[in-house]
Amino acid sequence: MKFQLIFDIAKALLIARWKQTLVAAVGVTFSITMFVALLGFMNGLNNLLDGLILNRSPHVRFFNEIKPNPDQPIEGFYGEGMNIIRSIKPSGGLLKIHNGGAILENLKNDPRVLGVAPKISLQVFYNVGNIDITGVINGIDVQAERSLFAFEDYVTEGNAEDLENISNSIILGKGAADRMLANIGDVIQATTASGDRFRLRVVGYYQSGLQDLDNVQSYASISTAQKMLGEPSNYMTDIQVKLNDFDQSPAFAREMGPIFGTQAEDIQMANAQFETGSDIRNMISYAVGITLLIVSGFGIYNILNMMIYEKMDTIAILKAIGFSGLDVKGIFMTIAIGIGIFGGGIGLFLGYLLSMGIDQVPFETEALPTVKTFPVSYDPKYYIIGGVFSLLTTFLAGYLPARKASSIDPVEIIRGK
Amino acid sequence: MEKKTVLEAKSIHKYFYNPTKAEVLKGLSFSIKAGEFVSVVGKSGCGKSTLLYILSTMDTDYKGELWIDGEPMRKSSPTYLSRIRNEKIGFVFQFHYLLNEFTALENVMIPGLKLGKYSKQELEHKAMEKLRIFDMADHATKKANQLSGGQKQRVAIARALINDPLIIMGDEPSGNLDKKNSDIVFGIFQELAKEFHQTLLIVTHDPDFAAGTDRTITMEDGKILDE
Numbered sequence: 001m002k003f004q005l006i007f008d009i010a011k012a013l014l015i016a017r018w019k020q021t022l023v024a025a026v027g028v029t030f031s032i033t034m035f036v037a038l039l040g041f042m043n044g045l046n047n048l049l050d051g052l053i054l055n056r057s058p059h060v061r062f063f064n065e066i067k068p069n070p071d072q073p074i075e076g077f078y079g080e081g082m083n084i085i086r087s088i089k090p091s092g093g094l095l096k097i098h099n100g101g102a103i104l105e106n107l108k109n110d111p112r113v114l115g116v117a118p119k120i121s122l123q124v125f126y127n128v129g130n131i132d133i134t135g136v137i138n139g140i141d142v143q144a145e146r147s148l149f150a151f152e153d154y155v156t157e158g159n160a161e162d163l164e165n166i167s168n169s170i171i172l173g174k175g176a177a178d179r180m181l182a183n184i185g186d187v188i189q190a191t192t193a194s195g196d197r198f199r200l201r202v203v204g205y206y207q208s209g210l211q212d213l214d215n216v217q218s219y220a221s222i223s224t225a226q227k228m229l230g231e232p233s234n235y236m237t238d239i240q241v242k243l244n245d246f247d248q249s250p251a252f253a254r255e256m257g258p259i260f261g262t263q264a265e266d267i268q269m270a271n272a273q274f275e276t277g278s279d280i281r282n283m284i285s286y287a288v289g290i291t292l293l294i295v296s297g298f299g300i301y302n303i304l305n306m307m308i309y310e311k312m313d314t315i316a317i318l319k320a321i322g323f324s325g326l327d328v329k330g331i332f333m334t335i336a337i338g339i340g341i342f343g344g345g346i347g348l349f350l351g352y353l354l355s356m357g358i359d360q361v362p363f364e365t366e367a368l369p370t371v372k373t374f375p376v377s378y379d380p381k382y383y384i385i386g387g388v389f390s391l392l393t394t395f396l397a398g399y400l401p402a403r404k405a406s407s408i409d410p411v412e413i414i415r416g417k
Numbered sequence: 418m419e420k421k422t423v424l425e426a427k428s429i430h431k432y433f434y435n436p437t438k439a440e441v442l443k444g445l446s447f448s449i450k451a452g453e454f455v456s457v458v459g460k461s462g463c464g465k466s467t468l469l470y471i472l473s474t475m476d477t478d479y480k481g482e483l484w485i486d487g488e489p490m491r492k493s494s495p496t497y498l499s500r501i502r503n504e505k506i507g508f509v510f511q512f513h514y515l516l517n518e519f520t521a522l523e524n525v526m527i528p529g530l531k532l533g534k535y536s537k538q539e540l541e542h543k544a545m546e547k548l549r550i551f552d553m554a555d556h557a558t559k560k561a562n563q564l565s566g567g568q569k570q571r572v573a574i575a576r577a578l579i580n581d582p583l584i585i586m587g588d589e590p591s592g593n594l595d596k597k598n599s600d601i602v603f604g605i606f607q608e609l610a611k612e613f614h615q616t617l618l619i620v621t622h623d624p625d626f627a628a629g630t631d632r633t634i635t636m637e638d639g640k641i642l643d644e
C-alpha cells in the first residue's frame with residue numbers, strides 16, 4: 001500500500017520530466033548496450049583463440065623424449081652434485097612407447113578420460129625433383145582425431161575419411177602442398193629417416209591457421225605410418241588424452257607419467273601463457289564497460305540533482321502533509337532505479353541486437369579457415385553482469401541526491417516564498 | 418463536560434543565529450481546546466509564521482514544551498512527527514502549495530493514501546465529497562496548475578481535511594487572494610467551525626476575519642499581548 005503510493009509519486013515526477021528522464025535513461029542504455037556487445041565480442045574472440053589451442057591440443061600427452069641416460073657412471077663414484085663429466089649418449093629406439101596397446105586400453109577404461117588417440121610422428125623428406133623438403137608425417141587414428149580434435153575442420157580440401165579408405169594416402173599441410181605444387185589426386189614421394197622411399201597419394205589439404213605448422217605437418221593414417229617405418233601395428237610414439245575435466249590435466253599427467261614410464265605433458269604446462277592473454281582481454285573489456293557505466297552514472301546523478309532542485313516545493317509539501325525523510329528518499333531512489341531498470345533493460349536488448357549485428361559481419365582470414373564472420377559470445381553471464389551493474393550505478397548515483405532530498409527542511413522552502 | 422485540550426504550548430522560545438543571535442519568540446504559552454476557532458494577529462515580523470511552524474511540528478529547533486492531543490512533541494523522532502502531521506494536523510499555506518504533477522482529486526487523496534486508513538476507493542469517494550463541499554467537484558480531474566488561485570486554495574483546504582485532523586492550521590490562507598475569494602475561504606472556515614466543530618488556528622492580517630473567530634491571540638515582538 002505504502003510502496004504503491006511512493007511508486008505512484010515517483011512515476012508522476014518522472015512523467016512530468018520525461019525528457020530529462022529519457023536523456024538519463026539513454027545514457028544508461030548506451031553504456032549497457034556497449035558493455036554487453038563489447039564483452040560478447042571480446043569473449044567470442046577469446047573463445048575462438050583459446051579454442052584454436054584448446055580444441056587442437058590433447059589435455060595430456062604421453063611420449064618418450066630423447067634424453068641423455070639419467071644414470072651417468074661418474075655419479076656412481078662421487079654421488080649426486082656438480083659432476084661435469086658426462087659420457088653416456090642417448091641410445092636409439094627410445095621414441096617408441098612400450099606396451100602402447102595396453103596403455104591405450106588402460107586409459108580408455110579410466111573414468112576421468114574422455115577419449116584417447118594414439119599417434120606416430122615420423123620425420124620424412126619429400127622428394128620434389130632434385131630437392132628434398134623436410135616434413136613431419138603424423139600417423140593418426142582418424143576416427144579418434146575427428147571426435148577429439150575436430151580434425152576434419154582443418155581439412156580445408158579433400159576428405160579426412162579418405163586417409164583410412166585409400167591406402168598409402170596423405171593429407172598435406174597447405175604450406176607444404178603449395179611448395180610441392182601437389183594437387184589432390186597427385187602422388188608424391190617421401191623418404192623416411194632410415195632411407196626407405198614411399199609413394200603417397202594426396203587426398204586433401206590441412207590448414208590449421210598456424211603457418212609454421214602448415215609448412216611442415218602432414219597427416220597419414222596410423223597404419224600407413226607403421227608401414228613406412230616397418231613397425232608392427234602396436235607401434236606408437238604419442239598417446240594423446242582428453243579428459244572430462246580440463247583442470248585435472250596437471251594432476252593426471254603427474255600421476256600417470258611414472259606409471260606408464262613415459263614423459264607426460266599437460267596442456268597447462270604446454271600453453272602457460274594463453275590464459276594470461278584471455279584474462280587481460282577480459283580485464284580491458286570490463287574496464288571499458290565499467291567506465292561507460294560510471295559516465296552514465298554521473299548523468300543520472302546530475303539529472304536527479306536538477307530534478308530535486310526543481311521539485312523543492314513538491315518535497316516541502318510532501319513533508320508538510322506527513323511524508324517522512326525516508327519516504328522522500330524512497331521516492332527519489334525509486335526514480336533512480338526506475339531509470340536504471342528501464343535504461344538497462346533496453347540496453348540489454350539493444351546489446352543483444354548489436355551482438356547479432358557484429359555476428360553478421362564477414363570476417364574471413366587465411367589463418368582461421370573455420371571462421372566466416374566475427375565471433376560473438378552470447379553467454380548470459382555478461383547480460384546478468386550488465387543488468388546488475390546498471391542497477392548498481394543507478395542506485396549509487398541516486399543515493400546522494402535522494403539523501404539530499406530527504407534532508408530538505410520544508411520550513412525553509414515555505415518561508416522562502 | 419470539560420472540553421479536551423487539543424494543543425498546548427508552554428514557554429516556547431525560538432532563536433535565530435543568522436546573521437546574529439535573535440530571540441524571535443520569547444516564551445509563549447497558550448492552549449487550544451477542541452472545537453475552538455482561534456485566530457493569531459500581530460504586526461509583520463512579530464513571529465506568527467515562526468510560531469506556526471513550531472506548532473505544526475515542522476520546526477523542531479526551539480525551547481519549551483509542546484503537547485498535541487496530550488502527547489509531548491519535544492522528544493519525538495522525525496518519523497513520528499511526520500505521522501502526527503499526516504494524521505492530526507491539516508496545514509493550509511498562504512501560497513497554494515499543491516502538487517502540480519497531480520489532479521485536484523489526487524492532491525486531496527494523497528495524505529489519505531499516506532495514512533492508509535481507508536482504501537483507495539473509499540478515499541476517492543471521501544475526497545470527492547470534500548471537493549463538493551467547496552464547490553470544486555467539477556474541477557476534480559484538472560491538474561493542479563490548471564486551477565485559479567482561489568480554486569487552488571479551496572483544494573488545499575479540502576486536502577487539509579481529508580484525514581479528519583484534530584486541528585487545522587493556516588498561515589494567512591487568504592492573504593494571497595482577492596476580496597471575493599478570501600471571503601469564500603473565510604466562509605469555509607466559519608462553516609467548518611460551526612457545523613463540523615473543527616478546531617482551527619489561523620494566522621491572519623485581516624481584522625474582519627479575526628473578529629469573526631471565537632478567540633484572537635494578539636502577538637507583539639515575540640510575546641502574546643493579550644487574549
Ligand SMILES: Nc1ncnc2c1ncn2[C@@H]1O[C@H](COP(=O)(O)OP(=O)(O)OP(=O)(O)O)[C@@H](O)[C@H]1O
Nearest residue numbers: 433434435436441460461462463464465466467468
Ligand atoms: N531563517 C531566519 N533567519 C533569521 N531570521 C529569521 C528567519 N526567519 C524569520 N526570521 C525573522 O524572525 C522574525 C519573525 O518572522 P516571521 O516570519 O515569523 O514573522 P511574521 O509574524 O510571520 O511576519 P509576516 O506577518 O510578515 O508574515 C522576523 O524578524 C524575521 O526577520
Ligand SMILES: [Mg+2]
Nearest residue numbers: 465466467588
Ligand atoms: Mg508570516
